[in-house]
Amino acid sequence: MLTVAAEFMPHHTLEWIDDPLAMDGRRLHFTGAMAKIIEYLSLGVNFTYRYVLSSDRTFGTKFHDGSWTGMMGMVVREEVHFAAGPFMLSPERAAAGDYTVAVWNGDVRIVSGLGGLKIDPWSFLLPLTPFVLAGGLTTLLGVTVVMQVLSSCLPGKALCFSPVRVLLQQEAAVHDENYCLPHGADVEWPGQWWWWERLVLGLWMLTTLVLTKSYAGNLMSLLAVRYVPQPFQTPRDVLDDPHITMIWQKYSKNEHFLRTAESGVFREVAELEEKGRLKFLTQAQFPESLDTLVRAGHHVLIDIENAIRSLVALDFSSKVNTDTMLRPDNEAERFSSDNQVMSLTESGLLKYWAQDVPNFTRCNNVPKTVAFSTTLSFSNLWGVFVLLAGGLTAGLVVWCLELLTRLTKKSY
Structure with missing residues (x-):
């Protein structure tokens, strides 16, 4: 019987259920892509297991005194046999424990509220x-x-x-x-x-x-066309907007990266914490933050692509209202059976399980422009009148200069 550390992710569920065979009469029920992977490994390597949670409900990062938090801390202190993750690769984590082979490569993305359709008068x-x-x-x-x-x-x-x-x-x-x-x-x-x-x-x-x-x-x-504003394509775009607050995952590889960055744009991102424009929340807090802070338009959420896309898909499924779009870092499992993990990756099962979320691709390509059959109003046309007024003003200035030049010549 192995003890496995697990944590909530957008496309997973964690709940306590009654179990008379468990030590305290209940056990942690974990479902989702990571649960399927653990079940697959248990069949291939032949072991039974039970799930546990970390005290701070995070993936874990290293403090300056050498201590660890979250699931990585449980692994380092040998409170569990291994952790499900998925964990992003980092030198500190690699020095503290053993990764399996990498199973995912990707980017980190930004998600923000759409804020409604706009009219471009120009x-x-x-x-x-x-x-x-x-x-x-x-x-x-x-x-x-x-x-x-x-x-x-x-x-x-x-x-x-x-x-x-x-x-x-x-x-x-x-x-x-x-x-x-x-x-x-x-x-x-x-x-x-x-x-x-x-x-x-x-x-x-x-x-x-x-x-x-x-x-x-x-x-x-x-x-007549209205466009969907998408102002945040890079961290620099968010930095340049003084009204926007960033949300990153608490006690994660990304937080450690921000706190240890010595220069560049991510050093500037870390300095936003002193200005109250940088927050660190757990994965379990992300759904509520997306529905309130991000949807309101004054926060953006930054995390790995799969987590972001799953959050958006689950939000769309519950409200049928897509309010977002966005980019993952390297992810890897913390276990010793590399052959089993490689077979999962090569067969495509891992990707299938990770993306087995309702409406996972529904919000991948939000249209940037929308056409409406409505009457034209001043909000559509004021740019035309500004251009007309500018041209007439320029013509009037030239005409006055011509008169002035003619009067000057006559005076001579």
Whole structure:
């Protein structure tokens, strides 16, 4: 009969049940992926077992005085034969006990509340990417230069700004025998324009028509789209937001890493504890924290990928309301039968058991944009009016400068 240390994880259950054969009349009932792994090992290596909990309900980390907490502490003090984990690899843990072969490689992820759908009033600028702007302006400059260079050899030709006026959809002035219009009109008839000038300007008008119609066709849909804000992609993003508090797992490998980091972004994360922006909670406290602190939008939760995805899946299953998305570190079991663990990994059973959670992949790809069939309001369009007001203001400033320049010349 071996004693096995276990701990709560999002996709596991821990409960005491009555058992007349147990020493105190009850025993700890443990279910989930880790329980299946322990059962698999017990059949392969031939042993019976019972589960126990650590006093502080954590995975365990090493203090400065050399003592250990959590399940790792129970292993180091030989209070249990082994611990179920899963444990992330670290030099301190490797020096204190024996790992099995590594069974999982992954990342650490950030989970935060969605905060509702937002309207981007500047969405009408999205099609105007730097590449599109550079290509359009380059073509405009090329057409203008070609027409100016080729027309410079002809007598009586004024500067031609027709390509610019075509792009801005301004009406061109026409000068002929029946109309008396200002000198310097773009289109003069008859015979003032050569055939190649008409061809170049016609091609440019066709190009401008295609661009403007394509943009106008997408404009209404762009203004009706609402987006899902996802501001926290890295720890730096969280650090830069003074209103957000981080939650990490208590007495874990990640906490030890933060407390021992001497420089870099994780040193800055550790310093947040003095400012009240860093908390350490146990795995058993994560579900409630996700439902209250994280969902409210002023906290983010950072942990290994499988734990995060399981938390989100369980939350979605209970509320049918996905409020999150996110990235795991190396994990390994604490037992001596490497062949059994390797067979679990190679057969895919371990991954299957770890991901055997309802809606485990349901929230993997939350849509970043959502389209609504609603009437346009000022919240959708105020960016357009700001741009219009800016253009009119710039035009007014240029007009005032022209008047000032003219008055200055007359004074001389």
